[in-house]
Amino acid sequence: MKDFIFLGGDLRFIYAAAKLSERYDCGIFGFDKLEYPAFEILTEIRRAKNVILPLPMSRNCDYITAPYYSGKMPISDVVKAVGKGGSIYCGKACPIMNHICRDNGLTLVDYFEREELVVMNAAITAEGALEIIMREKARAIMDMSVLVMGYGRIAKVLSGHLKALGANVTVTARKFADLSWVRIAGCNAVHFDDVDDLLGGFDTIVNTVPAQVLDEGRLGRLRRDCLIVDLASKSCVASMEGVNVIWALSLPGKIAPITAGEIIADTIFNIINEKKGAGNL
C-alpha cells in the first residue's frame, strides 16, 4: 500500500508528487497521458495510506478537479482510496469533507489553510504580476511609476520586486502600521485617503484589495495609457471604455507550476513533521 495517492489536479500536482516521492512511496491518478519517472501513474484508484486532493479540490463540490483526466471523479470516490485511519489532504476543503472524514474515521487536513503555503503562493503571484507588467507595457520597469494598492502578502513581495528593478513605487494602504513598513521597504507611503490626487501620475496600478477601490471616479483620473493589473477579483475595477485592465487570478498554477507544486509538497512535509512531533509528547 502506497503512502500517498494524488487524485486529479493540474500540472502542480505532478511536481508535488515528484517532490513528495523523494521521501515517500507515491502514486497519482487522474492524468490520461502522463509519463513521469519519479512515481507510479495509476490507471485506477487504489487504496493508499493517505490521499491528496487538488487545490482547489473541487469547483462545485461534486467532482474532484481533474483537468487532465477524461473521466469524472465524484468526491465520494475519495473514500475508496484512503486506508483505515488515514488522512485526506485537500486544498480548500468542501463542507462535505467533514462528514466524509468523520463517518470513516479519517483525518481531514486542508493544506490551503496553512499560512506557509499561502505566503509562498503570494510570492509566486507577485512574480506573475511582474511578468504581466513587463509583457503589457512598452516601458521598462526601471523608472516606471507604479502604484500598489493594499499591503498584504502579495503587495509586500511585488512592491519589493518592482523597487529592486528600479521602479518608482508608491503603496497606498489604510493602516498607519502598514505605511511604516512601506517606508522601511523604501517605497513611497501614501494613506488611502490621500491617494486620489496622485492617481494621474502612474504608468501602472496594481490592485490587491478585495474591494472596489478603483471606481469610476478614480478611473477617470488615470492617464489614458495607465495599465491596471487586478490581483484581487473581477469586481474591484469598474468597467470603463479605454481603460486597460488585466485581471490576473490563480497565477501560481499558470506561471510556475513546478514551484507551486513543490510548495504543496513542502507544506505536506511540514504537516507530517508536526504530527511526528506531537506524537512524541
Add this chain to the structure above:
Amino acid sequence: MKDFIFLGGDLRFIYAAAKLSERYDCGIFGFDKLEYPAFEILTEIRRAKNVILPLPMSRNCDYITAPYYSGKMPISDVVKAVGKGGSIYCGKACPIMNHICRDNGLTLVDYFEREELVVMNAAITAEGALEIIMREKARAIMDMSVLVMGYGRIAKVLSGHLKALGANVTVTARKFADLSWVRIAGCNAVHFDDVDDLLGGFDTIVNTVPAQVLDEGRLGRLRRDCLIVDLASKSCVASMEGVNVIWALSLPGKIAPITAGEIIADTIFNIINEKKGAGNL
C-alpha cells in the same frame, strides 16, 4: 494657551517637539540648559491644550522621566499642565494615568501602543544592532555568517540589512509561515528544532526572542570568537566565561534620537488626523 507641552524626556523629545512645532504651537519643560529655536523652552509648567509625556513616561510610576532636568516632576503635576477637555499623550502609560484622566475629564492616549511607532522603532533598533556588529567584529559584514533568532519586526529589518551588505544570513524561527517569509527574503530558513547542529558555524548571533533560547548547552556549541547581540532582554543568554555578549536595549533613543523623536511626532500627527476623521462622522 499652547497646543502642546512636552514634559521631561530625553533628546528624542527635543526633536519630537521640533517636528510637531512645524504645525502646532509647542513648548517644552524639563531641560535645564536647552536652547532651541523651533519652540518655547518653559521655565515652569504652564497649562496647554494637550500634554505629551516621554517614552517611557516613568520608570517607577512616581516621577516623570526627565534625565535633563535637575528637579523632580511627580506624575501628579501633569494635571496642572492640561487644559480642560485636553489629552495626555504618553509612552507606556502607568496604571494611575487611567484614574488621573478619568477624574479630570482628560483623554488618555498611549502612543507606544501605536503599531506604526513600534514598527519604526524596530527599524531604528535594527540599524543600531548592525552598528554594534560592525563595531565589535574584526570581520566585515560581507561574507560574515550571521544567525538571527526570531523573525519579528526587528529581525525582519535586521536580516534584510545584513543580507544587503553581503552577509550569509540564517534565520531561525518556530512558525513555518515565518520561515516562508525568510525564504522569500533570500535568507536561509532553519526551523528552531533544527538549529542546534548549525550553531558552530556562525560569526555572530543576534537574539530577538524574549526567552532563554541561548542556554548553556547551546552556548557550548558556539565558536569561541562568536559575538552574541541580545536585543530581547538580559535573561535570554546564560552567563558563561569567554562568551562575548552585548545586551542592547532601548537603542532608538541612544543611536538615533532625531529619527526616534520625529517618529513620535509622526505618530501624534496620525492620532490627531484620526480624531479629525472621526469628528467628521
Add this chain to the structure above:
Amino acid sequence: MKDFIFLGGDLRFIYAAAKLSERYDCGIFGFDKLEYPAFEILTEIRRAKNVILPLPMSRNCDYITAPYYSGKMPISDVVKAVGKGGSIYCGKACPIMNHICRDNGLTLVDYFEREELVVMNAAITAEGALEIIMREKARAIMDMSVLVMGYGRIAKVLSGHLKALGANVTVTARKFADLSWVRIAGCNAVHFDDVDDLLGGFDTIVNTVPAQVLDEGRLGRLRRDCLIVDLASKSCVASMEGVNVIWALSLPGKIAPITAGEIIADTIFNIINEKKGAGNL
C-alpha cells in the same frame, strides 16, 4: 526651420521625438500612419538645423532603417534635410557618413558610441532577459538556480535582478576583479576554468559572452530541462537536439520602446549640453 528632424526609425523614435520635443521644435518623417500630438509629422523631408537617424541608421548602408515607411529613404537623402553647419546624429554610423558630413560641412555624431546610452540599453536588455526567463520557465525565479556567463554591463544588471527576485545566482567570468564584484553583489563567483563541473546544477543559463562558450561538450553536461538564453549572438551556443535555446537580440526596441526612445533623447540632451559647455570655453 525646425531644430531637429527624425528620419525613419521604429517605435523608439516616436518616443525619442516626443521627449526631445519638450525642449526643442521637432518633426518626424518616415511613419506612414502616425498620429502623435507632441511633434509635427512630416509628409516630406524638410530642412532642419539637425537630423537624427535611427539605431542602427541602416542595415545595409544603402537605405535608412524605416520599418514604418512604405517608401525608401536613400542615405544620400539625409543631406537634403540638414541645414548648413548642422549636425547629423546617428546610431552605428555607416562609413559613408564620414564623407557625407565632411563634404557638406556637417558635424557627425554617433550617439551609439555614447557609453551612457549603451549602459541604459544594457539595463533594458537585462529586463528583457528576465522577462524571457519568466515566460519560458515553469518554475518561479525564486529559488531558481541560474548561471550568468560573463560579467559585462548586461550581466551586472541581470544578475542583480535575478538575485533580488530570490534566485540562486552564479556568475562565471575569467577576470578575478570581475569575480570580486560578483561576490560583493552577493552572487556565487566561479572562475570560468572551474565552471564545467557545476553545469549540471542549473535551471537556466544566460550567456552574455560573444564567443562559443557553450560548445557541445558543455551542452552535454546540462540538465535536459535547462533553458539557455543567449544575449550575445547566434554563434555562441552549439546546436544540439533537445536543448532549449532562446536567442534574444535587440531587446530594448522590442520590449520597452518608450524607455529605449527616451534614452536616445536623454543622450542627445547630454551631447547638446557638452557642446554648450565647450562653447563657453
Add this chain to the structure above:
Amino acid sequence: MKDFIFLGGDLRFIYAAAKLSERYDCGIFGFDKLEYPAFEILTEIRRAKNVILPLPMSRNCDYITAPYYSGKMPISDVVKAVGKGGSIYCGKACPIMNHICRDNGLTLVDYFEREELVVMNAAITAEGALEIIMREKARAIMDMSVLVMGYGRIAKVLSGHLKALGANVTVTARKFADLSWVRIAGCNAVHFDDVDDLLGGFDTIVNTVPAQVLDEGRLGRLRRDCLIVDLASKSCVASMEGVNVIWALSLPGKIAPITAGEIIADTIFNIINEKKGAGNL
C-alpha cells in the same frame, strides 16, 4: 624550508597567514607577542621559498612596516629570507625592490596592483564609511539624505549600502555613463555641474574624489549639522570652522582586519593559480 614567510605587517597579516596556511606551510616573523595555532611564529628571519611583505610594505622605503615588532627590519633583510628562484610578494612595492629582485634572481609581485584586491578593499572601506556615518549622526540611515561625490569603486558599494538601509541617496559625478549606472542602481543622479544648488539639502556628504571638490564656497552652502566623511585624502575639504569633517583613510585594516587579511591571501592564491596555468602552456 617553508613555502611562505610573512615579514612584519599588522593584524591583517595574521589572518592572511592563517588563511594561506590552509594550503601551504607558512611562518610569520615580526610580532613580538603573538600566539596563533595555525602557523609557526618565528623568532628570527629564516629562509623560505617565498616572502610576503605588508601593505604598504614600507612607509619610508627603509624599514618594513612592522607595528607589532619591537625591533627594526631593514628592507635589505628581505633577501636573507627568500630562497633562490623565489618570489617576493609585496603591497605598494618600493622602487628599490626592482633592483633587489633583479640582482638576486627573484620574482617581484605587487599584490596591491591586483584589481581584485583593490575592489575587495573598496568594499570593506564602504562598510567602514557606513559605520562612521552611523556612529557620528544622531539620525538613522533610514530617510537620511546623503550625497556621495564620485562613483568609483568605494562609492558604488557605499551608495548601494546606504540605499539598502533606506537612505535617500544622491550621487554626483562628471561622466554621463557613471550617472547612467547611478540611475540603474536606484539613486538620484546629478551631474557635478548641477550639484551646488542642492548642497543645502543633505544630512551627510561622503567624498570619494581625490580633488578639492568641497572648497570654501561649497562648504558655505551646507547645513550646519551636515556631516562630511572624506574617504579620498586630507586635502579634499577646505578647513572651516563649525564644519564636522571625518577623514577616514586606510579603513580596511582598522575596521575589518580579518576580512582584509583573508583578501590578501585570496589574491595570493589567485596569483599562484595563474602561474600554474601559465606553466602548463
